[in-house]
Amino acid sequence: MPYSTPAPPLGVGMVGYAFMGAAHSQGWRTVGRAYDLPLTPVMAAVCGRDRSRVEAAADRLGWAAAETDWRALIARDDVSLVDICTPGDSHAEIAIAALEAGKHVLCEKPLANTVEEAEAMTAAAIAARRRGQLAMVGFNYRRVPALALARQLIAEGRLGTLRHVRASYLQDWAADPAMPLAWRLRKEKAGSGALGDLGAHIVDIAQHLSGELLVGVSAQTETFVKERPLPEGEAGQVGAVTVDDAAVFSGRLASGALASFEVSRFAAGRKNQLRVEVNGSDGSLAFDLERLNELEFHDNTLPDAEGGFRRILVTEADHPYLEGWWPPGHGLGYEHTFTHQARDLVHAIAENAQPEPTFADGLQVQRVLAAVEESAEKNAVHTPIPVPAPE
Numbered sequence: 001m002p003y004s005t006p007a008p009p010l011g012v013g014m015v016g017y018a019f020m021g022a023a024h025s026q027g028w029r030t031v032g033r034a035y036d037l038p039l040t041p042v043m044a045a046v047c048g049r050d051r052s053r054v055e056a057a058a059d060r061l062g063w064a065a066a067e068t069d070w071r072a073l074i075a076r077d078d079v080s081l082v083d084i085c086t087p088g089d090s091h092a093e094i095a096i097a098a099l100e101a102g103k104h105v106l107c108e109k110p111l112a113n114t115v116e117e118a119e120a121m122t123a124a125a126i127a128a129r130r131r132g133q134l135a136m137v138g139f140n141y142r143r144v145p146a147l148a149l150a151r152q153l154i155a156e157g158r159l160g161t162l163r164h165v166r167a168s169y170l171q172d173w174a175a176d177p178a179m180p181l182a183w184r185l186r187k188e189k190a191g192s193g194a195l196g197d198l199g200a201h202i203v204d205i206a207q208h209l210s211g212e213l214l215v216g217v218s219a220q221t222e223t224f225v226k227e228r229p230l231p232e233g234e235a236g237q238v239g240a241v242t243v244d245d246a247a248v249f250s251g252r253l254a255s256g257a258l259a260s261f262e263v264s265r266f267a268a269g270r271k272n273q274l275r276v277e278v279n280g281s282d283g284s285l286a287f288d289l290e291r292l293n294e295l296e297f298h299d300n301t302l303p304d305a306e307g308g309f310r311r312i313l314v315t316e317a318d319h320p321y322l323e324g325w326w327p328p329g330h331g332l333g334y335e336h337t338f339t340h341q342a343r344d345l346v347h348a349i350a351e352n353a354q355p356e357p358t359f360a361d362g363l364q365v366q367r368v369l370a371a372v373e374e375s376a377e378k379n380a381v382h383t384p385i386p387v388p389a390p391e
């Protein structure tokens with residue numbers, strides 16, 4: 001049954017308008033056209049710090065108004081949902097203020113820069129939930145149709161007992177030592193480096209696909225280039241890189257399955273390659289973001305002579321999220337994950353149902369990241385991850 005036309009409005013206010021701001025805008029612009037929704041997202045206002053730049057961004061990205069102070073954005077009557085697309089150092093302050101002001105919140109990953117901030121955000125989200133407000137973290141890769149299908153197949157038991165999850169997320173933009181000291185290379189802005197930026201995604205994916213949490217890790221991290229030129233306009237010649245450039249870690253899932261992870265900003269030639277493979281007693285699944293419409297499946301219950309990985313083209317109408325898009329074989333891209341994220345959040349708000357990933361999920365990922373850092377500081381000693389308290 002289609003929802004009533006027009007469905008009631010859901011006013012969205014977004015903070016930050018650069019990379020993720022543009023990606024989330026794409027999601028908000030398209031979601032109501034691709035899917036029949038119970039609420040109509042209205043792109044009420046976008047916030048930045050520079051008046052002329054944020055006004056230009058509002059025009060370019062499709063926001064009706066511009067604000068230069070996130071507190072003013074939160075206070076607007078036409079904003080019911082605050083979408084946070086800023087670096088990690090401002091996530092906690094904005095998210096907590098928005099939840100306390102009675103707004104729903106979507107916050108980009110990693111949830112925060114520290115476990116303490118993530119704990120405060122989770123407490124605010126739990127309190128807000130009791131008042132009817134919802135909070136969700138932007139682990140958008142959960143919404144790649146092929147990964148959503150992988151999750152379904154694993155949950156249905158098609159892989160049997162899980163033995164391994166192995167995941168890597170590789171980029172190379174920092175490989176040039178002449179690249180300036182951007183915010184992502186500063187601990188006070190980003191919390192950590194490749195670990196929080198890329199590792200947060202694959203830890204979330206590994207746990208989401210397996211349906212299990214990591215119980216401990218053993219890790220090594222490295223900062224290959226320790227000083228970099230300061231960005232234009234900053235005094236001085238060079239500044240210290242205060243985050244990791246790469247991390248390698250292994251861990252154990254609650255069932256005893258083994259997991260391994262590698263993240264890097266120095267993997268020359270790898271632009272944004274996220275790979276994940278899960279092996280179980282009855283089969284294996286493999287995914288590569290560079291071929292995001294495909295999922296490889298080996299059915300280990302078949303006779304050896306018929307085994308081997310086969311490619312599922314995840315573009316059928318009954319594949320996850322595909323009902324809103326094109327005929328089979330007409331693939332989707334990176335940007336669709338943000339439309340899917342918006343769709344799921346709009347449904348959750350309309351139905352007053354907790355959307356996932358929750359802030360508690362984001363906090364648990366933060367604890368994994370903290371355990372990786374602690375292990376790396378202690379020469380890869382095995383470091384347990386606290387079990388989350390029941391909500």
Ligand SMILES: NC(=O)c1ccc[n+]([C@@H]2O[C@H](COP(=O)([O-])OP(=O)(O)OC[C@H]3O[C@@H](n4cnc5c(N)ncnc54)[C@H](O)[C@@H]3O)[C@@H](O)[C@H]2O)c1
Pocket residue numbers: 015016017018019020021047048049070085086087088090108109110138139140197
């Ligand atoms: N889900 C993903 O795939 C993905 C990809 C990239 C980044 N991210 C995450 O998204 C967040 C933002 O990253 P990005 O790549 O978009 O960064 P960016 O540098 O491209 O954009 C940051 C934006 O925040 C704005 N900003 C910063 N402080 C502000 C403040 N106090 N008030 C208002 N605006 C402020 C900046 O002006 C800019 O518009 C980070 O948490 C990052 O980890 C997620």
